Amino acid sequence: MNNNFRRGFVLVISSPSGAGKTTICKKIIEEIDSIDLSVSVTTRQKRKNEIDGKDYFFRSDKEFRIMENNKEFLENANVFGFSYGTLKREVISKIEKGIDIIVDIDWQGTRQIQKHIPNDIVKVFILPPSIKELENRLGKRASEDKKNFLKRMSEARKEISHYTEYDFVIINNEIEKAVNQIKSILFSERLRRYRQLNLNIFVDNLK
Numbered sequence: 001m002n003n004n005f006r007r008g009f010v011l012v013i014s015s016p017s018g019a020g021k022t023t024i025c026k027k028i029i030e031e032i033d034s035i036d037l038s039v040s041v042t043t044r045q046k047r048k049n050e051i052d053g054k055d056y057f058f059r060s061d062k063e064f065r066i067m068e069n070n071k072e073f074l075e076n077a078n079v080f081g082f083s084y085g086t087l088k089r090e091v092i093s094k095i096e097k098g099i100d101i102i103v104d105i106d107w108q109g110t111r112q113i114q115k116h117i118p119n120d121i122v123k124v125f126i127l128p129p130s131i132k133e134l135e136n137r138l139g140k141r142a143s144e145d146k147k148n149f150l151k152r153m154s155e156a157r158k159e160i161s162h163y164t165e166y167d168f169v170i171i172n173n174e175i176e177k178a179v180n181q182i183k184s185i186l187f188s189e190r191l192r193r194y195r196q197l198n199l200n201i202f203v204d205n206l207k
């Protein structure tokens with residue numbers, strides 16, 4: 001019997017888009033066991049290089065509404081005029097199996113998850129190293145037009161203003177460093193007493 005069975009948790013990673021969050025999340029998934037990335041549903045257009053079912057489930061407004069009415073979302077929000085949602089099925093059964101789930105969502109979604117499962121959420125906010133760097137990164141997204149770019153910059157500033165609602169804040173100066181910092185958070189959170197479900201049995205055997 002596995003005396004050390006633990007409950008997984010939701011590792012929320014928020015940041016303004018362009019702070020390097022997607023790259024960081026992918027590295028964490030590649031380098032660490034027992035952690036998955038939740039694939040969200042969105043109504044926004046697919047960008048070049050994105051794959052349906054891998055980066056997002058790209059759905060129409062109507063399809064999104066049906067899923068919302070069927071209560072399929074753990075949280076959902078409107079970001080930049082498009083709907084985004086985290087599927088319950090991507091999260092709940094996994095944390096019960098001891099798998100941690102990274103969700104890359106905005107502050108609105110974070111608040112909703114915090115309300116539903118306050119003991120199973122760890123919130124990390126990633127800041128870009130400077131506004132100039134953020135502009136560079138957002139400007140480099142070829143599929144975004146100028147108007148969209150300016151809108152994203154203004155949304156980025158709004159997103160940044162919510163950093164105080166998070167448990168941990170990381171400044172992404174250097175990707176490897178940011179990844180290592182998230183790993184430390186992850187490994188520490190895995191050791192929380194209340195996540196280690198069979199500790200009492202283990203301790204009884206020590207008597």
Ligand code: 5GP
Pocket residue numbers: 014015016017040041044075076077079084085086104105106107108109110
């Ligand atoms: P992008 O369209 O650039 O991939 O993401 C735009 C913003 O939407 C990012 O801040 C991202 O964190 C947020 N986002 C992505 N998926 C979800 C989701 O399922 N729920 C919420 N609330 N926000 C999301």
